[in-house]
Amino acid sequence: MTAPGARRVDRDRDPTGRARNARPRDSSGRPLPSGEAGVERVDEDVVLAPQEALAEAQRLLDGGYPFHAHEVLEGAWKSGRDDERPFWQGLAQLAVGLTHEQRGNRRGAVSLLRRGADNVADGSAAGARHGVDAARLSAWGRSRADVLESGGELGEGGAPVLRG
Incomplete structure (x- = not known):
């Protein structure tokens, strides 16, 4: 057991001392045992221009990697303009x-x-500035939540279309 206030030395850390989990991850972002093959990871600190972030997030969503898409969208949320943060946060959510x-x-x-x-x-x-139909995407999220909450099945092809 680690004493209160003591820093654990057995954790993966980046060069600044920030805790990082270097274990491989599965397609859902769950850590795998060390030494197992995982999927390619998205840098936790990735920051892309808005159009690049949307394109990369769409690619990841279409490929079945929503956890990884969230990392990209979270980077845009945390580095973006203050007036755009709710939009990017919503996409990440x-x-x-x-x-x-x-x-x-x-x-x-x-x-x-x-x-x-x-x-x-x-x-x-903010969505309109970046070519995202926020009303359509919001309706998609609510509809999907309604189906899940009612116990319904959604099947394959769960990725939303971010732009278009």
């Missing part, structure tokens, strides 16, 4: 909702899809 769904956590999926839908709707002006 939609991706996390899909991650929970992928992991079989319906309750978490419903919660995150609804929060994400609300934040995307609140950030509709």
Whole structure:
């Protein structure tokens, strides 16, 4: 057991001393045992220009990697303009909702899809600046949450279309 206030030395850390989990991850972002093959990871500190972030997130969502898409969208949320943060946060929450769904956590999926839908709707002006139909995407998130909450099955092809 580590004493209160003491720093654990057995944790993976980056050069600045920040805790990082270097273990490989599966397609849902869950850590795998050390030494196992995982999927390529997205840098936790990735920051892309808005159009690049949307394109990369879409590529990852389409490929079935919503956890990884969330990392990209979270980078845009945390580095973006203050007036755009609810929009980017909402996109990241939609991706996390899909991650929970992928992991079989319906309750978490419903919660995150609804929060994400609300934040995307609140950030509709930012969405419009980046070619995202916030009303359509928000409706997608709410609809998906409704189906999951009612116990329905959604099948394959769960990725939302971010632009277009």
